[in-house]
Structures are given as C-alpha cells and as structure tokens.
Amino acid sequence: xxxILEVKGLTKRFGGLTAVNDVSFGVNExxxxxxxxxxxxxxxxxxxxxxxFLKPSAGEVTFRGERISNLAPxxxxxxxxxxxxxxxxIFRNMSVRDNVIVAHQLRARASLLGFFxxxxxxRRDEVRFAESxxxxxxxxxxxxxxxxxxxxxxxxxxRALGIAIGLATTPTLLLLDEPFAGMNHDETMKAVAMVRKLxxxxxxxxxxxxxxxxxMKISDRIxxxxxxxxxxxxxxxxxxxxxxxxxxxxxxxxxxxxx
Amino acid sequence: xxxxxxxxxxxxxxxxxxxxxxxxxxxxxxxxxVFTSVALLSIASAGVWLTFFIGRINIGQGAYALMGGYxxxxxxxxxxxxxxxxxxxxxxxxxAASILIGFPILRLRGVYFAMVTLIxxxxxxxxxxxxxxxxxxxGITSIPPPGPISxxxxxxxxxxxxxxxxxxxxxxxxxxxxxACFAVLYxxxxxRIGHICMSLQQNEELASSIGVNIAALRVMAYAISSxxxxxxxxxxxxxxxxxxxxxxxxxxxxxxxxxxxxxxxGYVFGPMLGTLVLYLGWNLLFSTGEFQLxxxxxxxxxxxxxxxxxxxxxxxxxxxx
Ligand SMILES: Nc1ncnc2c1ncn2[C@@H]1O[C@H](COP(=O)(O)OP(=O)(O)OP(=O)(O)O)[C@@H](O)[C@H]1O
Ligand SMILES: [Mg+2]
Numbered sequence: 001x002x003x004i005l006e007v008k009g010l011t012k013r014f015g016g017l018t019a020v021n022d023v024s025f026g027v028n029e030x031x032x033x034x035x036x037x038x039x040x041x042x043x044x045x046x047x048x049x050x051x052x053f054l055k056p057s058a059g060e061v062t063f064r065g066e067r068i069s070n071l072a073p074x075x076x077x078x079x080x081x082x083x084x085x086x087x088x089x090i091f092r093n094m095s096v097r098d099n100v101i102v103a104h105q106l107r108a109r110a111s112l113l114g115f116f117x118x119x120x121x122x123r124r125d126e127v128r129f130a131e132s133x134x135x136x137x138x139x140x141x142x143x144x145x146x147x148x149x150x151x152x153x154x155x156x157x158x159r160a161l162g163i164a165i166g167l168a169t170t171p172t173l174l175l176l177d178e179p180f181a182g183m184n185h186d187e188t189m190k191a192v193a194m195v196r197k198l199x200x201x202x203x204x205x206x207x208x209x210x211x212x213x214x215x216m217k218i219s220d221r222i223x224x225x226x227x228x229x230x231x232x233x234x235x236x237x238x239x240x241x242x243x244x245x246x247x248x249x250x251x252x253x254x255x256x257x258x259x
Numbered sequence: 260x261x262x263x264x265x266x267x268x269x270x271x272x273x274x275x276x277x278x279x280x281x282x283x284x285x286x287x288x289x290x291x292x293v294f295t296s297v298a299l300l301s302i303a304s305a306g307v308w309l310t311f312f313i314g315r316i317n318i319g320q321g322a323y324a325l326m327g328g329y330x331x332x333x334x335x336x337x338x339x340x341x342x343x344x345x346x347x348x349x350x351x352x353x354x355a356a357s358i359l360i361g362f363p364i365l366r367l368r369g370v371y372f373a374m375v376t377l378i379x380x381x382x383x384x385x386x387x388x389x390x391x392x393x394x395x396x397x398g399i400t401s402i403p404p405p406g407p408i409s410x411x412x413x414x415x416x417x418x419x420x421x422x423x424x425x426x427x428x429x430x431x432x433x434x435x436x437x438x439a440c441f442a443v444l445y446x447x448x449x450x451r452i453g454h455i456c457m458s459l460q461q462n463e464e465l466a467s468s469i470g471v472n473i474a475a476l477r478v479m480a481y482a483i484s485s486x487x488x489x490x491x492x493x494x495x496x497x498x499x500x501x502x503x504x505x506x507x508x509x510x511x512x513x514x515x516x517x518x519x520x521x522x523x524x525g526y527v528f529g530p531m532l533g534t535l536v537l538y539l540g541w542n543l544l545f546s547t548g549e550f551q552l553x554x555x556x557x558x559x560x561x562x563x564x565x566x567x568x569x570x571x572x573x574x575x576x577x578x579x580x
Contacts, residue, residue: 051468077470085468091461094454102454106470112479115451126451169469 004029004204005050005081005173009059010069012045012228019045021228022059027173027206030199034207034215036239037225038248043208044086046225047175050206051083052076063173078106080172084165084179086208088158092151096142096161099150100133103168107132136167140194156187163194174198175206180214192218216240224248274434279427291426295498297538298433299491302440304518304530306487309444311524312453313480314460315365319376320488321512322383323353327489328496328506332399333392342405346493353489354482361481365474380512387504398503405497429498436494437531440487445527447483456480521562523569532570 003026012020020042027033035043048054050061052071061069068076076082091099107129108115110122137143140160145153150161159179166174179195180188192214198205209215215222216236224232224239226248232239239245282290303320310317330352331345340348364375387393404419419425447453458466459473467473496502514537515530522533540558544551566572 053464053468072472072474073464073467074470074472077468083468085465089462089465091458091465093461094457098454102451102458103469105455108451112452116446118446118450122451165465165469 003027004064005206006062007046007050007059008062010046010049010056010061011058012042012049012054013057018228020049020056020225023225023228023230024059025223025230025233027204028220030202030204031220032195032199032205032207032218034209034219034222035225036209036212036215036222041225042228043225044177045228047083047177047206047208051081051175053083077169077171080170081175082166082169082171082173083175084162084177086177086181088155088162090150090158090161090165092149094150095147096150096153096164097130097133097137097146099161100136100164100168101129103165104129104132106169133168136164139167139197140164141190155182156184159183159191160194167198171203173204173206175208177208178210179207180209180211188214271438274438275431279430288424288426291424291430292498293538293542295426295430295433296495297535298430298437299495299498300515300538301518301531301534302437303488303491304515304522304534305440305444306484306491307515308519308524308527308530309447309480309484309487311519312448312460313456313477314368314463315477315481316369316373316516317376317481317484318373318509318512318516319379320484320515321380321507321509322376323357323485323488324492324495324511325380325383325387325502325504325507326356327353327492328502329387329393329399329492330489331493332402332496332502335402336399337392342403342497343408346490349493350486350490353492354486357482357485358478361478362474365477365481377509377512380507380509384504384508393504396504398501398506399496400501402496402500402502404500429494433494433498436490440490441528441531443483448527517559521559521569523571525568526571529569529571536570 005027007026008024010020010023011018023042023046025033035046037043045054049056049069052068052073052075056069059069060067063076063079063081066079068079068081071079091102094102104125108125110119110125114122115125134143134146137146140163142157142160142164145157150158153161159182163174163176163179166176176195180191183191188211195205195207195218207215207219219236221233221235222239223230224242224245226244231244231248232242234242278294282288303324306323307317307320327349330349331342334340334345334348335342360379364372367375388395393399404425405416406420407414407418408416416428419428422428448456455466455471455476458469458471459476463473492507496506499506518533518537519530520533521537522529522531541551541555544554547554562570
C-alpha cells in the first residue's frame, strides 16, 4: 500500500541544536499514527515541518506523491495538511461559532471582491459556512457553548475548539499536537472517541501525545522520537516491549509508558 | 437595521444641512476650513484604523499623505493634469508604494513595525526636501483650484475659481469623500474580509493554518490604508493650494494614530469622531497660549485612562459590537 504521507530524511537544525535528525516514516491513509517521545524530543518541530510552518534543513515531506515541504503554511493547508497547536490556540475575541465560521476560508468560492460587494456567490458561501460550522460544533459536542466568547471557555473546551477550527478546513491529514493535555480521564476518553470518529469521516490523523494510556488505546502505529532521532516504529504492543523505548523513557518515569 | 438608517440620515442632515446653516447664521465662514480639515484628516485616520484592525500600529500615515499631496501637486503643476484625475492617481500611487514598502516591513510586529513607520514619515519629508521635482523647502505653491467636471457637455461641478466661496465647495467635496471612504471601510469590516482580518489580528499563526494568506492580506489592508492617506493628502493640497515638506510631519502621523485611539479601535467610526474631537479640542485650546500642549496632553491621558476603548465605547453611540 502506498503511503499518503511520506517523511524522508527530515532534519531540522536550530543553530547548533538538531531538533529533528534524519527522521523517515510513512503514514497510511485513514491511519491514526502517534508520535511520542520525552520532552524536547522534537515532536512539535516534526509537526511544524510537516505542515510547512518550518522549512527543513534537509530531507523532504511528500503528501500524495507531491512535495509539500518548503511551501507556505496556507498552501499546505489548501492541499489538505492542517495542524492544530500544542498550546490552546484559538481566536480569543470571537464567539465559538465565529471561530469555526472564519476557519472555513479554504472552502470559499467567492473572491474577496465578491465578499466585499456581497455577491450571490458570497452569500451562498456564508450560508454554507454557518451550516457546516453548526454541524462541526454538534459533532464535537460544543453546540451548547457556540455563542460564548472563546476566551472565556474552560480548558477542555478550548482544545475541542482548536480541533473544530482544524476540521473546518476540511483536512485530509490532521496533525493534533497534544490534544488531550490538561484533560481529566473522562474528557480524555470522550476526546479519544472523537478522534476515532474523525477517522471514520475519512481523515488520516497524526497525533503527538504524552498520555500513554490514550496513545496505546487509540493508535494504529506509533513512532518514537528521542533527541530528534527516530528510535522505534511499530504497533502499540511492539512499542511497549521495545528495549530502546523503555530505556529512553527510564530517565523519566517508569509508568510513563504504561508498563 | 432601522436604527442604523436613522443614524445615517441624522448624520447626513448634520453635515450637509445643519453645519452650513450654522455657519451661515454665525457668519464664521472660516469654520468651513476647520470642518474640511476634519473630514480629510479623518480619511487618513480611517486608513490608520484599518492597519490597527490587522494588528499593526501605524505611525506612518503622514508619509502617504505627503506623498499623495506631492503626486497631485506635481501632476497639476508640471504635467497640466486636472485636479480631479490626480485624486485617484495619488491614491493608487501611494497604494502601490505601500505594497513595495509593506512586503518587507509588515512582517514586523508591535513596537518594531511602529518604529519603522514612524521613520517612514521622516524619510518622506527628507525626500521631499532633497528631490528636484518637489522643489525642496520652498515647496510647490500657487496650485490652481480644481477645474470644472463636465459630462456630455453638462457641467456637473463648476470651476472652483469661478465660485464665490470655494471653501464651501471644498467642504462638500471633503465630506462626500469622507462618507465614501467610511462606507468602504464599514463594508470591509462587516464582510467576511473583516472577519479574516480579525483572525489575523488575534493570531497570525492560526490564521495561516486555516489557509489565510496572511502576507497578502496584510499588504492589501496596508495598501487600502495608504490609498486613504494619499487621497486625503491630495485633496488637502487642493484646498490649501500649496504643499511643503512640512505639510505632513511626524506630529501628524502621531495624531492620526491618536484619533483612532480616542475614537475607539473597536469602532469603524471611531477615527471620524476622534479626529473631530481632537482637532476641535486642539483649536479651542489655542487661546490658552503656552498651556495649550499641557492641557491637551493631560486631557488625552485622562481620557485614555477613563475610556481605554475610546469615546464610542460610551455605549449609546455603539455601532459595532
Ligand atoms: N524555534 C526554535 N528555535 C530554537 N530551538 C528550538 C525551536 N523550536 C524548538 N526548539 C528546540 O528543539 C527541541 C525540540 O523541541 P520540540 O518543541 O519539537 O519538542 P517536543 O518534542 O514537542 O517537546 P514537548 O513534549 O515538550 O512539547 C527542543 O530542545 C527545543 O528547545
Ligand atoms: Mg511539543
């Protein structure tokens, strides 16, 4: 089976520090693949490279056979590769619903001039965006808070809103950076179910996450980074028994990897 | 909807009927010059407001007002153009220049962008002093008043030179242009473009992750802003019939920005009200002589402390939530 995303020899140096070092792996269509590793291993940097927020020092990323590294982020998004942020990154001073509506930018058919003049096409776009935003909000269970100002939301909802914004762009490949951080057990279980539903919608999901029980439950495959290098790749069962992975995590906490 | 309509009608009645009647009743025709200035300066301030709207502090609008003024003056004096044609051309010239300048500098944020724009005003003044075509410190003077506009042999606008009181004509012209510019701004802000600009203002990284071409959008907003600046400068030199390197200085650039703060950054009509209050306030304080600047600055500081979101946040004037 050919991969939808191919990462080849990807390297990123920040001055003397090599944050991502010669990392290669492939992602299958409709797969949930998690990237794990200790703090500072280079996971977020890897995501920024894949979504074109950073330019690689070496190597490349291809998506559906097309090279997407070195593009501007909005072009990568247009091609269907969209990332959510590790921090709760949202439009703070807009309502929840407006956050999701504005994120439909990529689906606009009318031109900017059309939106300015209020053309028929633009009005149709507005209606479609509003409908789709409502659909996404109810999919993520956020309808009750849709008129709330985003900056007033509790943490768990902020994460969900970040994902809602990502979904509004109709991505093919969604990169979620620590989507379960700061959630309690129940919230995490709900979010895990939600990520599974994303896959049912046809999305391919790449996930960075520290919550190992969630990672083991949700992932088809796992890639492990340590000091910027890939040290293992395989199914959750393989990773849990991998000697190098255990060693990499030993310095941290024994139970961190769910052993 | 109807509330907005009533507001618009009241506004139109005030500027087109009440103000001229008031001036006629008091015989203070010099006030036309005051209100013309307010209208033109509020156009330039509207441009600054738009750059605030994409999250950039712009202290460089004086540069474009000066540039627009010189473009108009040079085209009229050296190339024999009609005043009317120089207006759009001055605006477009400034917009084009701002695209070239904006691409590199709009990447800067916060105080860095503000500093560069501040320097821009000074650079433009020095250019005007140095270039042969701008005639150095002597400036360009005796610019003829606007000629007539006729369409199919019908005179739509008479030759300003034949008018008994061209001040009134300039007042009407400026107010109409101001209304047109604010209408454009209002529509821009309330359309999807405005929402995208707001996304940019709140988080540029996230905006680009949802597919917004942030570099292009920033430059577009800045170009419109500079168009307003150039247009305002061009009409200004028509009204004063002269331009000097000191016609728009750093002080003006700062004032354009203060107008926006005072009126309210959250309101499209903030810069209009801010310009009116600041301009009239400054002139009313004229009689206080040496204390003018002191009183003025103190009043500004107090106002900003009491009303950090601008005069329009007083509520009853609220146009935009
Ligand atoms: N823009 C940057 N400039 C310099 N160094 C950077 C930059 N971004 C990341 N780094 C460094 O690269 C390394 C990898 O960082 P990265 O954020 O990718 O780690 P991470 O695996 O996501 O960690 P965490 O689990 O804490 O989120 C770190 O040492 C970090 O300090
Ligand atoms: Mg990270």
